[in-house]
Amino acid sequence: MEKSVGVDLGGTKIKIGFFENENLIKSISIDTNLAEKGKFIVSDICKVVNNIYKPNEIKYFGIAVPGPVLDGVVYGAHNLGWETIKLKEEFLKYYSNSKISILNDANAACFAEFFLLPENHKNVLLITLGTGIGAGIIVNRSLYIGSSGAAGEFGHIKVSDGNKRKCNCGLYDCVERYASATGIQLSAVENGLNENISCKEIFDLAKNGEIKAIKSIDLMIKKLSIALAATANILNPDCIIFGGGVSKSSDYFLNKLETEFKKNTFRTNKNVSFKTAKLGNDAGMVGAVLAAKNNIWLKFIRLLIIFMIQIAI
């Protein structure tokens, strides 16, 4: 029996999943300790893991991180207080027998959701609508991470002419200032709703016809559709999947979003299908483990398949 661990490292919670073969047998959530620039995060994770599995029995260890990752190095994860950190090396100190994979959290989620799609999908965009907005990209059936591990910074696409809302990244009018949970809350407050209202409450109000809430979500839809249209014009994907906390309210916004998207995108993308993520909050953990398992033989087999397809067409 093959034991693996998948970790989804978030700014408020860390989810740790324990797998036997393909099955998630246990999942533990702990608070993220942000003290001293997140220096206790790695040891906190190890403590929890070592309570359940012996270090040398873990075959695959995958960690999903909220920041750009290239070759095991995290290039800043501001929600954790991290600057550049050699995370793979850190974990190898504790788990020298494991195959360790570090990847961006949206990429991990995308990888996991992609595995659940029918075989005919090959170019997929996953958008995670949470506190911020991330994206994972599959092109030609492989995860695409870009030149410095920072592909899919969808949340920072500019969607307004003026400099109306400043983003944490230093830019103005990034789509995540309008379409993340935080962005929707900003609009709600601007529209006169209570300052402490949660994103879920805004959606609940909108479903009940409350006009300020509807207006806030309409703005989210409008701005998100512009960034999605731009992205689809570039990637020409076959489907776009929505994950993250806000996607739990997709029954309210997904159809409207698709209609608005089709108004803004080039005609060649009118058939792009919109889906909601299936794995919910587990996607990061599952994707991290899948990526760790995605060893060179799997890569070889996949490249061989791509080669066969290219000969065939």
Place this chain on the structure above:
Amino acid sequence: MEKSVGVDLGGTKIKIGFFENENLIKSISIDTNLAEKGKFIVSDICKVVNNIYKPNEIKYFGIAVPGPVLDGVVYGAHNLGWETIKLKEEFLKYYSNSKISILNDANAACFAEFFLLPENHKNVLLITLGTGIGAGIIVNRSLYIGSSGAAGEFGHIKVSDGNKRKCNCGLYDCVERYASATGIQLSAVENGLNENISCKEIFDLAKNGEIKAIKSIDLMIKKLSIALAATANILNPDCIIFGGGVSKSSDYFLNKLETEFKKNTFRTNKNVSFKTAKLGNDAGMVGAVLAAKNNIWLKFIRLLIIFMIQIAI
């Protein structure tokens, strides 16, 4: 000696290049006959080609087309008057012994320019600034065409809040309404310059300090930088190359564009380098031939190299 033909099919001119091995030995330009929805275009090309080479001695035949292409089928090329057309089949009627490749013109140009870059480049965006705006994308050292052959529709990214300028595609405020030759002319007229002014004249005026011309090009730079920033946020490329007629004035706008781009893009793209295309108007022809030559053995070798690299890292 290996004989090949590369064709760049434009809305006003068709360029036909005759190659011996790797060398372009002759190039002929003819007017594009748009009569009867472009039905004479293929036979016009064949007449010119057959005057120079015998049909059965042409080993590789590449055709670059201004529209989305998938598996030898062109899905509409409005500048030529074409609806969906099985172009590879059309050419196979005349050149049954040749290896024929049909691809989008921006993709062809991108493919050609990519071959001239140093080995360390693997994710590249080529922007062609002409009458319209196109884009070609290289990801992981391969041409990326998307799910329906329509990746890189960069020209139709929306770059304004209002519905100010209608585009030929039916959408409003596509970047090509501001940053193509046509777009720059529109701005110049709005700013009070003569209706019949050419794009080159606008750049010449701007270089001489004429304020209306400067304002027109500043708007081009501003809007183009927004679309480039969005695209780089998604693709995280290592370089962006500018081709097409407008790029001849890159000495005036490229540095300003790079500065503006860095103001609008996510921090991870601050090191993306800006370059001008080297092949000029030959890029489409050269890329089309290279694509036709890019046979399954080359694909196999490339996949093998990618595989070796993936093992190594």
